[in-house]
Amino acid sequence: MRAGIRLVLEENGFEICAEASDAKSAAAASLRERPEICLVHINLDGDGIAAVALVKERTPATATIVLARIPDVDELVDALRAGASGYVPESAGAEGIARAVEVVRRGDPAIPRELLGALAEEFRARGLRRRVRRRGRAAVELTRRQSEVLELLRQGLSTAEIAERLRIAPVTVRRHVGLALEKLAAKDRAAAMRMLDDSEASSGV
Numbered sequence: 001m002r003a004g005i006r007l008v009l010e011e012n013g014f015e016i017c018a019e020a021s022d023a024k025s026a027a028a029a030s031l032r033e034r035p036e037i038c039l040v041h042i043n044l045d046g047d048g049i050a051a052v053a054l055v056k057e058r059t060p061a062t063a064t065i066v067l068a069r070i071p072d073v074d075e076l077v078d079a080l081r082a083g084a085s086g087y088v089p090e091s092a093g094a095e096g097i098a099r100a101v102e103v104v105r106r107g108d109p110a111i112p113r114e115l116l117g118a119l120a121e122e123f124r125a126r127g128l129r130r131r132v133r134r135r136g137r138a139a140v141e142l143t144r145r146q147s148e149v150l151e152l153l154r155q156g157l158s159t160a161e162i163a164e165r166l167r168i169a170p171v172t173v174r175r176h177v178g179l180a181l182e183k184l185a186a187k188d189r190a191a192a193m194r195m196l197d198d199s200e201a202s203s204g205v
Contacts, residue, residue, distance in 0.1 A: 009097075012098045017033040023050060037064070039067055042068045047171065052079060064082075064085060065084060072172060073119055075171075078175060146177075
């Protein structure tokens with residue numbers, strides 16, 4: 001895949017200064033080469049979003065684009081929050097990836113047109129929070145999606161089944177679980193789900 005993308009980008013006038021197969025190597029290459037743009041696959045090192053955040057931390061001037069397996073609004077939101085300037089699915093093909101790189105090079109965000117409506121709806125929905133009380137600690141708020149994922153886990157669904165139900169990628173399910181556990185300071189999924197029993201719905205941004 002990297003070879004094909006490299007060929008198309010070079011044919012479109014871009015110079016490829018480095019390639020990497022994991023997040024640390026990508027961040028190191030970014031720090032060494034100081035590229036204009038870093039294209040990061042969503043599954044890089046198991047979590048491309050974390051790789052984007054690491055690259056942006058090391059070289060803030062480098063614009064990042066997430067290459068996704070399928071269009072996924074949750075991944076798009078996570079990518080933008082991590083500092084990405086663009087998001088392009090593999091289905092866009094090599095030419096679509098090259099166009100996204102060109103858009104970002106001009107200083108504009110590269111967001112798939114088919115996700116714009118879903119993105120607006122997702123941000124409206126993310127105003128809904130779920131307040132979870134923790135024994136002896138301050139309550140925390142989970143996003144709507146984090147709460148949904150934990151509820152489905154409590155119902156006995158697997159990561160793959162939750163991904164299919166919510167129409168998101170399995171890696172996105174795992175990311176939501178990880179963020180929820182971190183917020184709740186829960187040692188495992190079972191502990192987090194028990195906390196939901198004492199939760200209450202709330203609204204806010």
